[in-house]
Amino acid sequence: MSMLKPLREFADRDRVFDMVNPALRAPRLDVSHGTVLYLEDISVSFDGFRALNDLTLYIQAGELRCIIGPNGAGKTTMMDVITGKTRPDTGSAFFGQSIDLLRLSEPDIAQAGIGRKFQSPTVFEQHTVFENLELAMAGPRGVWSMLFARLNAEQQEKIDRALQLIGLQDLRFALAGSLSHGQKQWLEIGMLLMQEPALLLVDEPVAGMTPQETERTAELLVSLAGERSVVVVEHDMEFVRSIARTVTVLHEGSVLAEGTMDQVQNNPKVVEVYLGEQV
Numbered sequence: 001m002s003m004l005k006p007l008r009e010f011a012d013r014d015r016v017f018d019m020v021n022p023a024l025r026a027p028r029l030d031v032s033h034g035t036v037l038y039l040e041d042i043s044v045s046f047d048g049f050r051a052l053n054d055l056t057l058y059i060q061a062g063e064l065r066c067i068i069g070p071n072g073a074g075k076t077t078m079m080d081v082i083t084g085k086t087r088p089d090t091g092s093a094f095f096g097q098s099i100d101l102l103r104l105s106e107p108d109i110a111q112a113g114i115g116r117k118f119q120s121p122t123v124f125e126q127h128t129v130f131e132n133l134e135l136a137m138a139g140p141r142g143v144w145s146m147l148f149a150r151l152n153a154e155q156q157e158k159i160d161r162a163l164q165l166i167g168l169q170d171l172r173f174a175l176a177g178s179l180s181h182g183q184k185q186w187l188e189i190g191m192l193l194m195q196e197p198a199l200l201l202v203d204e205p206v207a208g209m210t211p212q213e214t215e216r217t218a219e220l221l222v223s224l225a226g227e228r229s230v231v232v233v234e235h236d237m238e239f240v241r242s243i244a245r246t247v248t249v250l251h252e253g254s255v256l257a258e259g260t261m262d263q264v265q266n267n268p269k270v271v272e273v274y275l276g277e278q279v
């Protein structure tokens with residue numbers, strides 16, 4: 001134990017480095033106008049092919065927004081632009097009033113408060129559910145300190161809250177590798193929550209899930225909105241109908257229609273692009 005003491009002290013020094021971490025000097029998220037994400041006139045070309053074509057889209061603070069659209073419509077590319085993975089050729093992307101996403105690196109965007117859930121879960125299979133959340137709370141910078149520091153009451157509570165939200169309280173000591181596909185997806189959402197994102201992007205969350213898991217995921221995503229904004233891309237229309245307030249339809253890299261599920265499903269332009277598919 002005595003050997004760990006200096007290590008703990010060293011780990012505590014992490015905090016000193018916060019002052020020199022540029023991400024922490026980034027402007028604070030300002031949603032005083034009620035909008036958490038501004039995408040304006042975004043275009044992205046891949047070898048001359050326009051994956052996004054003057055895309056303009058606004059997400060309100062606390063909103064749960066569903067994005068639908070045929071394969072290749074640009075949904076994932078849009079998420080790549082928001083998270084800094086792909087740089088647009090033109091346009092602007094702001095997180096709140098003042099954070100210019102096009103000037104931040106991918107890790108800085110995550111640090112600023114945008115969390116992204118990819119389709120395949122990337123949990124640490126040999127660690128327990130609890131440990132996965134613990135490691136996620138530390139973030140990439142703090143794994144070292146997390147190994148040597150004891151959790152304080154606040155951190156413990158934060159993990160308990162996440163466990164409750166994702167419905168894995170009873171499985172906290174289970175190895176993540178032993179979870180079902182759906183449970184792993186929820187754990188990964190829980191891991192994202194540990195970083196307290198103000199905006200959560202979720203790409204095709206229910207692909208491969210059982211009907212029960214799909215239903216549970218709908219409840220989970222609905223419960224996450226409000227305190228934070230959630231953008232969900234999904235092809236499963238039944239699922240979208242069950243959670244959607246506002247639906248945005250993307251087609252050929254632009255917004256084709258926006259409104260309630262009923263409004264977009266009855267929009268002739270939407271019916272046309274989905275012709276032959278069940279909307």
Ligand SMILES: Nc1ncnc2c1ncn2[C@@H]1O[C@H](COP(=O)(O)OP(=O)(O)OP(=O)(O)O)[C@@H](O)[C@H]1O
Pocket residue numbers: 046047050051069070071072073074075076077078
């Ligand atoms: N890195 C890339 N290089 C070249 N083309 C790309 C790249 N990423 C995406 N594309 C192309 O851009 C278009 C939009 O792709 P995107 O993945 O954003 O569509 P999507 O709406 O997410 O589709 P899906 O519903 O199938 O996931 C597609 O035609 C795709 O082939």
Ligand SMILES: [Mg+2]
Pocket residue numbers: 075076077
């Ligand atoms: Mg996609």
